[in-house]
Amino acid sequence: MDYAALKSIHVTAVAVSGAGFVARGIGSLSGAGWVRSRAARTLPHLVDTLLLASAVALAWTLRLSPLSTPWLATKIACLVAYVALGSIALRRGPTPAIRAGAWIAALAVFGHIVAVAVTKQPLGLLGS
Numbered sequence: 001m002d003y004a005a006l007k008s009i010h011v012t013a014v015a016v017s018g019a020g021f022v023a024r025g026i027g028s029l030s031g032a033g034w035v036r037s038r039a040a041r042t043l044p045h046l047v048d049t050l051l052l053a054s055a056v057a058l059a060w061t062l063r064l065s066p067l068s069t070p071w072l073a074t075k076i077a078c079l080v081a082y083v084a085l086g087s088i089a090l091r092r093g094p095t096p097a098i099r100a101g102a103w104i105a106a107l108a109v110f111g112h113i114v115a116v117a118v119t120k121q122p123l124g125l126l127g128s
Contacts, residue, residue: 001057003058003061003062006054006057006058006061007058009050009054010051010054010055010058013047013048013050013051013054014051014114014117016047017044017047017048017051018110018114020043020044020047021044021086021106021107021110022107024040024044024090025089025090025103025106025107027040028089028090028099028103029096029099029100029103035090059072070122071116071117071119071120071121071122073122074116074122075113075116075117078109078112078113078116079113081109082106082109082110082113085102085103085105085106085109086102086103086106088102089102089103089106090103112124
């Protein structure tokens with residue numbers, strides 16, 4: 001698969017994953033029943049698998065290593081933080097306030113990941 005197709009798949013998966021996280025966060029914080037449905041619990045994993053696979057394929061295609069590419073290392077570190085915060089926001093947070101705070105923090109980290117990807121700078125918009 002060529003670079004343009006991989007990038008298109010990756011960017012689309014980013015948009016779908018981000019929109020899904022926003023929707024699930026709003027649904028979860030408002031007590032909507034649909035967030036507990038099989039589809040709402042399964043589809044994000046499928047989208048995120050496609051997102052991760054396309055990211056690895058892009059890095060492979062471009063011969064990028066997180067050990068020698070600081071902005072890529074930053075994206076990976078931020079991804080770990082995003083997943084942890086998302087888990088607190090959607091499942092593990094003991095109170096609605098903690099879940100809401102984790103959701104907002106996860107959205108901020110997601111935004112930073114996108115900014116790092118666009119600018120190719122570890123500090124994202126702050127580094128340009």
